[in-house]
Amino acid sequence: MTRKPPNSPDPAATPAGRPVAPGGSTTEPLDDDALFGRILARRSAAQDAGPDLGVLLDRWRRPAIYVIRRIQQSYRRGGEPDQEELFQDAAAKLIERGLDQFRGTTIDDSGAARSASARTFFLRIVKHTAIDHYRRHHEELAPASPDGDEPEATLPEIGQAVDKSRRAAEQREASETYWRAFERLRAEHPNEAAAWDLYHHQDMDDHDAVAKALGITVVNSYKRISRAQAHLRLYLLDADS
């Protein structure tokens, strides 16, 4: 077993994200996964991982805000003040529960395990935090249930049930319409469909990861997703007219 030299610097005292090279000089910053690994190691050793976490969250802020903005567009709710709040919520979830849950894999829609980067893992937390927030908000805005003082008030209950059933039917129909449009995209524009599939269906909320998976540039990933979205909206509008 090798001993640490007595005068070696304490890793926690170095600038976060920078490993220390032999001789004490700092080298290139650690990449996200390496830094995340160090955070996990420090936590399991009951050491302070705060500065490293701060660096990582700072790096991930921009893609996270982008993810939040997309969810806001989908739900047509929220604004800039919400974005910071949701980012903070997601960061809190990562610290409270996510760090212990990260296994370096994610489960896709078919139930298969895929390797996942730490960043993809965090962006999934961001996405689900935002979805939960706006879903909850949507339900709060839905017609209020009748007061419990009138247990025999069956008409409002029936009305609610009918309303709930109608909403469920609309959801089903919207889902079917969406998947038909996606099938058309796959048939007519397979490259765009592949990027869209990774980005949206397989929770790869990260253009770096999509680009790597498809062997294209990050710019191309943005372009393909954008073209895919335009095609899909056009198909949905075609189906609606």
Add this chain to the structure above:
Amino acid sequence: MPPAVTPSRLERRIAALGGPSTKTILVAVGDSIRRPRDASSARPEETERALVALSPADVSAALRGVDTGSCRAALARAGEDAFEAAFAESSEDRALYASAALDGLSARDAAASMLAAGRHKLALMRGAGDGATATADLEASLTELSTELATVDAHGASIARRLTGINAERRAELGKLSEDLREEAWWYAARSEDDALLAVLGGEAAPGDASAALRADLSRSSAALAHGAGGRD
């Protein structure tokens, strides 16, 4: 050596369309009728002379020969090319796609010109005192073509959204048309002010000052899109 005869505007237009035939004469005449102020358009005397020279039977046959299936396919391709122009990565690519899209639209525009020329021929025949029997077949062929073109145009709204990718070119073409004919030329007119439509649908631009029609498009496509883009059902 005899003096060189300068071809008339109508002759030049007919030559550009592939040489004289009943079809190209009708298209050239119709173009001139629909674009009276365009510098390349023939004068009314010239177009009338050309129409009088055509027999009603030939005009009817040409109208019945319009391939509306090809016209429909050309419009759909024009929509796809205009989409590509909107998302083109270089100005050269954009110009190529825009030019191909405009070519596709010219098929539908040519059919509109043939219809306009055919109607003018009918008016000239009636003006010359031809009775219902003499004009019946021409009238019937005009009605048939109008009906078939209406089915081609049924998907106009859908194609027009894609055509916004070449709105600058469409507005230039629209400006050449006689004002009273602009609205019916939907292939140039529909959504011709919605320049940001495809960028907004693709999420590359914010709705900002989007038109009411574009806002409606966004709203109508959002619920279903959320199942893939925002939901985790």
